[in-house]
Amino acid sequence: MAKAWDVPGLSPDKPLKLCARDIILTRFREMFSYKVGVIANDDIEFVHDFRVSARRLRTVINVFKACFPEKEDRMYFKAIKKIARCFGQARDLDVMIAFLKGYRKSLPKSKRESLGPLISHKQHQRQHQQHRILALFDQLEHDRFEERFIAHFEQIDLPYAVDYPAGLTFRSQAEPILTGALAQLVAYDARIANPHYVDDLHQMRIAAKRLRYMMEVFQVCYPTDAYRNVLHQIKTIQELLGIIHDCDVMMAFLQDYLRQVETKRYEWVIAFQKIPLVEWSENALADHLQTLPQPSDFSGIFSLLLDQHQRRFITYQEFFAFWHSLKNAQFEQRLAELFRTT
DSSP states (O other): OOOOOOOTTOOTTSBHHHHHHHHHHHHHHHHHTTHHHHHHTSOHHHHHHHHHHHHHHHHHHHHHGGGOOSHHHHHHHHHHHHHHHHHHHHHHHHHHHHHHHHHHHHSOHHHHGGGHHHHHHHHHHHHHHHHHHHHHHHHHHHTTHHHHHHHHHHTOOSSOOTTSOTTOBHHHHHHHHHHHHHHHHHTTTTTTTSTTOHHHHHHHHHHHHHHHHHHHHTGGGOOSHHHHHHHHHHHHHHHHHHHHHHHHHHHHHHHHHHHHHOHHHHHHHHHHHTSOSSSOOHHHHHHHHTTSOOOGGGHHHHHHHHHHHHHHHHHHHHHHHHHHHHHHTTHHHHHHHHHTTO
């Protein structure tokens, strides 16, 4: 993940609206700095960096949108949401294609063939998505979107929006915004004990990502090692939950693919889905899998399904243990106290 650009002139005691404006402009310029690489399409990391910058920008917009209540502001923000969605789809495909290619190389030659059609299918979808990205850039250039966006926000100055009076500083909003983001994260604590709650784990990942991005935004208000250490812990939560989500997406895709290919393949999927996500040892799992019929022409897909199942199980156990170690160390209380020190 590309490091977020520093925001020039950002200061804890600067008026809030001007800080919000400066962050938005910095994230916007950061995002479009990857445009040339995205168009060339030689390195998937440009799409990744563009997407991450777009997400950071959307997070800032959502938090500070009350500073910008005008109709034209909302029009620009809506366009950013559309851009972020387009790049999210492209990045997801890049990740899946790269993973499938890497996994295929790790298999014996006898099992590689069945993954070929999967990779080709995803590559075709990615090519289509690249056409959408190029068309989007063409439209943005035709509309002079970059130029107009920058010009619009550069001219924003006092007076402030009604919801944010002139006396409000950047520092004054750090605690309430970060505390609110923390509350959204810990709200999932009661749900994550069940590894089958796929959507809750996914939503917790999103909450961790938002808290991380907002902590990055307000880091200028907390120049301490304690703050940086907590930021690293939030990043770890996000990354572990990200692996779990990737496994869930991959398993759902593979099962759906088998369902569409042949009924007898789907019979194997039904048996696979009965494998519990918890309470089994590796030996017990291996013994159980030997009882499942595995047609040889799809052996690579079956191997990948089982690999993802096991990876998810191991990562979930790691995440759950890490989360409880944080809870035992009074994680929520310590963060709330830290956020009050600005």
